[in-house]
Amino acid sequence: MKKVIIGSGSAYWGDMLEPALEMAERSDVQYIGFDHLAELTMAILNEVGIG
Amino acid sequence: MKKVIIGSGSAYWGDMLEPALEMAERSDVQYIGFDHLAELTMAILNRMKAKNPESGYIQDIIPWMKKLLPVTVPKGIKMVTDAGGANPIQAALQVKKIIKDLNLGGMKIGVVYGDDILPYIDDIRSQGWQFKNLDTGEEDIDRIRENIVAANAYVGADLIIEELMNGADIVITGRVSDNALYVGPLMYEFGWDYSDKYINKIAAAVTIGHIIECSACVTGGMSNMWRVSERPWEIGFPIAEFYENGEAIITKTPGSGGIVNEWTVKEHLLYEIMDPTNYIMPDGVSDFTALQLTEDGQNRVKVTNMKGKKRPDTLKVCIGYRDGFIGEGLVFFPWPDALEKAIWTEKWIRERFKRLGLEFKELRIDYMGVNMLHGEAAPLEDKDMNEVGLRIAGRTKTWEEAEVIRREATHLWTMGPIGVSFGVPLNVRPVIALWPSLVPREVVRPQSEIMEVN
Numbered sequence: 001m002k003k004v005i006i007g008s009g010s011a012y013w014g015d016m017l018e019p020a021l022e023m024a025e026r027s028d029v030q031y032i033g034f035d036h037l038a039e040l041t042m043a044i045l046n047e048v049g050i051g
Numbered sequence: 052m053k054k055v056i057i058g059s060g061s062a063y064w065g066d067m068l069e070p071a072l073e074m075a076e077r078s079d080v081q082y083i084g085f086d087h088l089a090e091l092t093m094a095i096l097n098r099m100k101a102k103n104p105e106s107g108y109i110q111d112i113i114p115w116m117k118k119l120l121p122v123t124v125p126k127g128i129k130m131v132t133d134a135g136g137a138n139p140i141q142a143a144l145q146v147k148k149i150i151k152d153l154n155l156g157g158m159k160i161g162v163v164y165g166d167d168i169l170p171y172i173d174d175i176r177s178q179g180w181q182f183k184n185l186d187t188g189e190e191d192i193d194r195i196r197e198n199i200v201a202a203n204a205y206v207g208a209d210l211i212i213e214e215l216m217n218g219a220d221i222v223i224t225g226r227v228s229d230n231a232l233y234v235g236p237l238m239y240e241f242g243w244d245y246s247d248k249y250i251n252k253i254a255a256a257v258t259i260g261h262i263i264e265c266s267a268c269v270t271g272g273m274s275n276m277w278r279v280s281e282r283p284w285e286i287g288f289p290i291a292e293f294y295e296n297g298e299a300i301i302t303k304t305p306g307s308g309g310i311v312n313e314w315t316v317k318e319h320l321l322y323e324i325m326d327p328t329n330y331i332m333p334d335g336v337s338d339f340t341a342l343q344l345t346e347d348g349q350n351r352v353k354v355t356n357m358k359g360k361k362r363p364d365t366l367k368v369c370i371g372y373r374d375g376f377i378g379e380g381l382v383f384f385p386w387p388d389a390l391e392k393a394i395w396t397e398k399w400i401r402e403r404f405k406r407l408g409l410e411f412k413e414l415r416i417d418y419m420g421v422n423m424l425h426g427e428a429a430p431l432e433d434k435d436m437n438e439v440g441l442r443i444a445g446r447t448k449t450w451e452e453a454e455v456i457r458r459e460a461t462h463l464w465t466m467g468p469i470g471v472s473f474g475v476p477l478n479v480r481p482v483i484a485l486w487p488s489l490v491p492r493e494v495v496r497p498q499s500e501i502m503e504v505n
Contacts, residue, residue, distance in 0.1 A: 011465065014458055 094371030161214025254359020380460020381474025
């Protein structure tokens with residue numbers, strides 16, 4: 001049966017890099033998802049653009 | 052007998068304004084002293100001045116003077132303030148502008164500066180003076196020389212007196228000793244000089260300056276009297292009635308909150324001193340063990356029998372130098388097993404730092420609510436606490452390394468044990484370290500002038 005292997009590489013802006021890197025190196029994931037955005041992160045990013 | 056009434060209007064950069072204003076409004080003080088400078092404030096102000104040559108003073112002086120001058124000028128109250136910081140001339144120009152804007156009439160501003168020895172510190176060093184570190188005993192400043200950002204001598208009251216003699220209504224200084232803000236007006240009013248004849252009188256002025264210079268710290272702040280301090284949220288700042296015979300009464304603004312009694316005065320006598328028989332200031336040396344305290348009615352304490360010795364040949368100098376960066380993080384743990392969670396987390400973070408190969412100049416990990424204040428004196432006894440916090444603070448050579456500390460600590464907000472709670476995000480900041488030392492009095496070049504406001 002077909003299976004897809006997917007991992008999580010980040011949960012927040014500032015999450016660790018090396019577990020994502022080690023996942024890429026050592027596992028057989030086909031996809032890695034990276035989330036960096038919390039509720040107000042968009043507002044901060046918008047502000048940075050304006051600033 | 053002639054007496055001079057002098058109050059304290061500020062003890063630190065950011066102190067309250069309204070107790071100073073209430074003192075000016077409600078009491079019969081003739082002088083108010085304002086201190087804004089701590090050991091490393093001059094380093095901060097120097098850096099501000101390096102970025103903008105028109106800054107480098109305590110900017111609070113602007114809102115403060117806007118409120119105070121309309122009260123002090125009609126009453127003839129003179130103010131002596133070290134808000135000039137690293138740029139007394141600019142501070143004086145600002146005050147001049149305020150006086151004109153408020154149409155307060157002709158006034159004289161005395162400006163005292165020249166406490167900055169950094170421009171010629173190498174000359175002093177090359178003549179053999181080593182600037183030994185008074186805290187650590189390290190013999191000379193050569194190791195830190197290239198990182199020095201400020202070196203200011205704690206000048207005495209000499210030029211404050213001179214400018215009061217020149218008719219100054221306000222005196223704005225740089226780094227004079229906090230104490231000199233009070234000793235200056237007293238010596239001026241009583242006509243004392245630094246000859247042997249006045250040693251005990253000046254020691255009395257030094258003692259009284261010490262008692263009042265930290266504003267609320269003698270009127271119920273930071274006191275064992277905290278339970279009985281009246282309306283501490285309306286705390287009054289201290290006032291000294293100083294008599295020509297060298298005796299004084301310590302009191303506070305009429306109708307204000309707080310408390311002054313024998314206990315609060317004793318507490319403050321012991322504050323920030325080393326040898327109580329030798330409290331060394333640039334204007335004189337006090338022996339706090341000789342004096343007597345007696346209560347003289349409510350919120351009034353009489354201080355008598357003050358004695359001391361002649362002023363020293365050296366001045367204290369605070370050298371500020373760049374000493375790496377601090378990275379910091381906070382994380383909190385709830386019941387159950389709060390302390391065990393904190394201990395687990397300490398191991399976690401130490402292992403992380405090892406894994407990342409981080410090098411520290413200094414690393415501190417404290418359990419908030421357990422041993423943050425008491426350090427090793429506090430036993431790690433699990434009392435089934437409701438909550439425990441963990442503070443991780445490291446000092447590193449580079450900004451990047453300090454940022455790693457901050458970042459790793461934030462990971463704990465989600466990777467710590469069950470129930471772990473977010474701490475406060477804290478920015479990495481540069482560390483300016485303090486190198487306290489002495490400098491021969493005669494090599495320091497203080498200057499002063501009168502700035503006229505017409």
